[in-house]
Amino acid sequence: MAYLVLARKYRPQRFAEMSGQEHVVRTLSNALRTGQLAHAFLFTGPRGVGKTTTARLVAKALNCEKGPTAEPCGVCTPCVEIAEGRSVDVVEIDAASNNGVDNVRDIIEAVKYRPARDRFKIFVVDEVHMLSQGAFNALLKTLEEPPAHVKFVLATTDVHKVPETILSRCQRFDFRRLTLQQIADQLGKVAREEGMTLSPAALALVARQAEGGMRDALSLLDQVRAACGDAPGDDQVAEALGAVDAAAISRIAGALVGRDGGAVLAEIEALHSKGLEVKRIAEELVRHLRNVVVARLVPDARLDLPDAELAEVRAQAGAADPAQLTRLFDLAQRAVVDVKLSEQPRYALEVALLEAVFLAPGAQVADLVGRLEALARGAPPAGPGRSSSGGSGGGGATRAVPPVAAPATPAIPATPAVPGGSGWRELSSLGGAPGGAAGSSANGTAGANGAAHAPAATAAEPSHQDAEGGPAGDRWRAAVDEVERSSPAAGPALKQAVLLSMTDGEIAIQLPEGLYAATAERKRGDIEAVFARFFGRPTRLVVKRGAAAALPAADGAPEAPAPSIASVEAAERLARTRRVKEAARHHPNIAEAARILEGEIDDIEELKS
Structure with missing residues (x-):
């Protein structure tokens, strides 16, 4: 006898043998028991999850000699013939190769005749989404009102391609992927x-x-x-x-957590020597690290893993710090993209994982803030036994750190030291002006702590009088602000303009050709109305187009053109950001935090309000 593949040999023959589709089995079984069975079913879901098998089980349940029943006997002639696919009253049609109107006409013609032997004539149409539009239209009437002896079972993997007119005539069952x-x-x-x-x-x-x-x-x-x-x-x-061994991926993840670069390289070498695709290795590592992160941050979350792998994932999650795990996942995720684009994918993955091995110690922001606040209140720094890899990460490897001596108090009279001899300043002084007044950088990550902290190289904020020609410039800026409140489109256009002259009853500006000049011309009436209210007299706007030319100085030498309001505001923002970052970088609390946490300040970001 010819060999029968396992997928056919172990195809379920009873509803109780179906795996992972309990919701479908329950509904169909109840309908068979009560006799409330629809005339047309639509089974949809991924490939290989039991759609055609369920269609055959429905046919057996309806045509079994003991039926209709939810438990077909499986030994009577109809059950045996349906299981073997040779029943004359159960017609299985492949819509991928029988997708025309003529094929549907054959079904309509066959529907007219009663079953040859069984109780029902059942049409199973597989991959029904492959039918043409004309075939669907031809089937509509028969599908809606078939004879009492006819049942339809439609199966598809792409239900979105099935017309709504077909869906509305069927009882739909969505099959799930098995876990x-x-x-x-x-x-x-x-x-x-x-x-x-x-x-x-x-x-x-x-x-x-x-x-x-x-x-x-x-x-x-x-x-x-x-x-x-x-x-x-x-x-x-x-x-x-041709798959990536899950145990090897788990060993790579364990080496990343334990900061063992040699083990990482050895595992990648072993996998690469087997001819495995490097991209697949990176993707499997991302999947594994995702499970570890979830197991660490949400211990009660359900993971679709066998028991052996689940135990390994939880062990790795318990041995690492959450901050370290999330950073490892981010680096592995970026490595997938790098591997796709690299001409040497193996090297790209190796270097990316070595970067993950030698990550700088990290911790959650909430933990760092808590430690800073404790130190600011005068609490002693953390003693020996702190991990060298950030929290409980690093595979449990720790090194003793000698107690940190209290730093000397810098001589800054405007910021008194905290009692207790910790050498720390009040955190509220960060970003404040001397004497506790808040400066203009209060919205930054860290502001200036008095003028004594501003470095000499910091760019000075442009003066309104120097940049805009004295009081006329101030009046022009105030007028533009008033225009912006009245017309959100005209205000930005005027901010790009260079002020040429401002006299009683007339303001002359210059704008480059483009959108802003066109906007100023289009909104001229609105702008002049605002000017009239602002200056208390009718004021005409003169718009000259083109690049601003240099203005002659008193000695006849050309000067640079006056800046626009937009350029002045940009310079002010840049200068303020520089002051905020420099003040934060040199603030004694920040410097002391970096020293105690054995870290470096890589970047400072100003928070925008």
Whole structure:
């Protein structure tokens, strides 16, 4: 007898044997028991999850000699013929190759005749989304009001391609992907029936490669059996499937957590020598690290992993700090993109993972703020035993750190020291002016702590009088602000303009050709109305187009053109940001925090209000 593949040999023959589709089985079983069965069903879902199998089970339940019943006997003639696919009253049609109007006309013609032997004539149309629009239209009437002896079962993997007119005439069932554990459990049962011996890790690897489809999983198990025999090892299973061994990925993740660069390189070398695609290695590592992060941050979350892998993931999660794990995940995620674009993908992955191994110590922002506040209140710094890799990360490796001596209080009279001899300033002084008054940089990450902290190289803020020609410039800026409040479109255009002259009854500006000049011309009436209210007299706006020319000085030498309001505001923002960053970088509290935490200030970001 010819060999029967496992996917056909172990196809479910009863509703109770269906895996992962309990919601579908429950609904159909109840409908069969009560006799409230629809005339047309639509089964939709991914490939290999049981749509066609369920269609055959419905046919058996309806045509069984003991039926209609939710528990067909499986031994009567109709049940046996339906299971073997040779029943004359159960017609299975592949819509991918029978998708025309003529094929649907054959169905309509066959519907007129009663079943040859069984109780119902059942049409199973697989991949129904492949029917043409004309075929769908031809089927509408028959699908809506078929004879009492006819049932339709439509199956599809792309339900969005099925017209709404068809969907509205069917009872829809959405099949789910099977979980990894469900597939692994079923594979274990099949393997025992076939006399095969596979470890839980090997079963999980086959299940993961199936991507939620039981048919794919059984086909892969067939492939493993042909390649490795009845007792394959985990490495043999991974090689037969061309998959990345989950144990190797787990070892790489453990080496990243434990900061073992040599182990990371050795594992990648071993995987690469087996011919595995580097991109796939990176993607599997991202998947594993995601599970570790979830297990660390949300311990109660459900992870679709077999028991052996779940225990390993939880062990790695417990050995690492959350901040370290999230940074490892970010670096691994970026490595996937780098590997795709690199001409040397292996080297790109290795260097990215080495960067993750030698990450600077990190901690959550809330933890750092808490430690800073404690130190500001005079609490002693953390003693020996602090981890050198940020919190509990680094695989548990720690090194003793000698107690930090209290720093000497810098001589800054405007900021009194905190009692207790810690050498720290009040945190409220960060960003304040001398004497506690808040400066203009209060919205920054850190502001200026008095003029004594501003470095000499910091750019000075432009003066309104120097930049805009004295009081006329101030009046012009105030007038533009008034225009912006009245006309959000005209205000920005005027801010790009160079003020040429301002006299009683007339203001002359220059704008480059483009959108702003066109806006100023279009909004001239609105602008002049605002000017009239602001200056208390009719004021005409003169707009000259083109680049601003240099103005002659008193001695005849050309000067640079006067700046626009927009350029002045940009210079002011840049100068303020520089002051804020320099003040924060040199603030004694920040410097002391960096020293105690053994870190460096890489960047300072000003918070925008």
